[in-house]
Amino acid sequence: MTVLLEREAKKGTAPARPPRRRSRALVIAQARPWLLLTPALILLGALLLWPLVRVFLFSLQDYGLREIVSGDSNYIGFGNYAEIFSNSTLWTVVLPNTVGFALVSVSATVVFGTLVAMLMASLSPVWRTIVGSAVMVAWAMPAVTGTYVWIWIFDADQGLVNETLKSLGLMNESFNWFTNPFTFYAIVALNIVHHGFPFVAITVLAGLLGVPKEMLEAAEMDGAGPVRRFFAIIYPTLKPVFSVVIILSTIWDFKVFAQIYLMPGGSGSNREVLNLGVWSYVESFGQNRYGFGAAIAVLLTVLLLIITAIYVRTLFKEEKE
């Protein structure tokens, strides 16, 4: 580019100096964004890229406490990956639990969050503030605290749910909700939706307030009901917002750990409720097999990248059409 410009400058009859100066200015202009980005890129490289590379290198090793102490590396090729893929628990319990749970809780979170957002959009500013603060409280609650509250509510011997069911005569004996995988994950889903919907509600609300009122009024005049108005006007306008919300929720719900690990039986003693997060922790950190854990982390990252890529692609395709 610069060479070309210089040649042109030589050909030109105009005094030689100004174009040359212009070309130098152009070089600087081109480099400027990169120059400005350099500090951020160096920071990202040091904080994100290097650890990522390290994790990948660990995943190719049989890396345990002994290697940590000695500092030696111990490459075994793709042995860890082979072990992961040949693990039957992964295919029969861990993946079905993780994927099924992510599907259910992401859709529940997004639907419930959107409904709350629409409620808030139709409220007066005073009430919107009140509901908004109430929603924020659920968001601000630490995951650990929230989990313990749900555990107490569903406690088998003294929990609110069992006591209520028993006093209503619907149940004769106490039932332990944590031993059955379905009821276990129903409680986790309640916990996750409760903790996750405020983010969806607030984000969607911000989008909703940007939907032109005239359009909605015009649609109403034309006889469109609330459902039609949502799918014909609000949803298409808010599509980018929904995509962000769905991608983020998917990533979070795939990685859920504390909310399961802290539940009774969730830390490995009930094998039927293992999910990817807890399983990888038990198999790697619990047993000091950091290389194996790194391999799981690499696979999880790749999996989430694929999901995100597919989702973003379909989104852009639809937009083009």
Place this chain on the structure above:
Amino acid sequence: MKKRYLPIAMFAIAALGLTACSGGGTDSPTDDTLDVWIMQGTNPDTEAFFDTVGDAFTEKTGATLNVEFVQWADAHDRFVTAIAGGTTPDIAETGTTWTAEFADSGALAPIDDYVAEAGLEDDLVQGLVDSGTYDGSLFGMPWYAGVRSIIYRTDVFAELGLAAPTTWQEIVDAATVIQAERPDLIPFPVPGDAEMLTYPWVWGAGGEVSTLEGDQWVSGLDADEAREGIRFYTGLATEHGFSSAGATTWKETDLLDNFSQGTVAMAISGSWTPATVLEKAPELEGKIGAIAIPGQNGGISPSVLGGSHLSMFEGSENKDLAWDFMELMTTGDFAQQWADQTGYFAGTESLLQPTIESDDPLVQPFAEQMVDGGASLPVTPTFGAVQAKKTTNAMIQSILSGQKTVDEATTDAAAEMNDIMNGN
């Protein structure tokens, strides 16, 4: 001109920042400071205790003692990160099941020579020496030991005219009466997430957890004797209904909480727990008794001898000073005080003897259990992996929740244990 100095200044600041970070790790073990990590929660008044120890240590050696308190829950991770970053303390309290694991990694220093020089070899409690020995060397200095027995409500037993059980059948008989007469109590909870409470029944029936045959570990959990013990233990819940629905997912701490709330009649519990129970529930004063875990037909069922070692890290720059501290802590007055305050047993025979002869009804049965019925789990780093994977817990919980029969669950658990321990 000013501009030119800016990058230099920034580099200087960055360099300062970097050295500040690394400095925290490397220059702490200097000659006159000893860094020690101690677990929190063993002694209700840990800090006051170590203030006194620190003063005595300074008086004796002239060095300063820097004690850091670590939570049991995140201690293992902190050890690992410290090892990785080269910021280990000089000495740390290590749980008996961890010592072999850290010794295997090469992070700990052997202390045989120090022990021999101090003439302590024959005075150390054998159970703790066993768990602190790896590859023929002693890596963990016995500090304190604990053992689990049965604690029960003496007021309930007196009210119903029951005697403390001495065989497994008598446990069932007593629990049957309690179940009928005191429906507000859980007669004998069987927690589904507490492995240490399982082993007494395995050993009591003549079974083994895992034994080394040649160079292979062979789990005995699927042998007939072990199955009989596990069938009896889980049967207390599944056949007799002496447990509760909630107990299926209880940890040991949940069991203790419920005992403190006064809803439990009998429970397997550690020698260190009666004090905690009475602190939480003073109204139970005088209503708690303890017995060694009965054998199947009399005698005692062995239970796990747990506790803590003091371990010296290989990275310590002042091992002689570290040994001075170890000796101060594990022998003499401080060891005695620690045992008295915590309800654990001292790690040396000479200090243990008076405790064994004690007639305190909340001490004597535990002492009896420790001396006549103390047993050790396999001493190998791989058993730590078995514990981390919760093999035994999963076995018990799957039986309690009805997912598996005793035979299925024990077969699976034994296979998993063999896989992990033989490194497959």
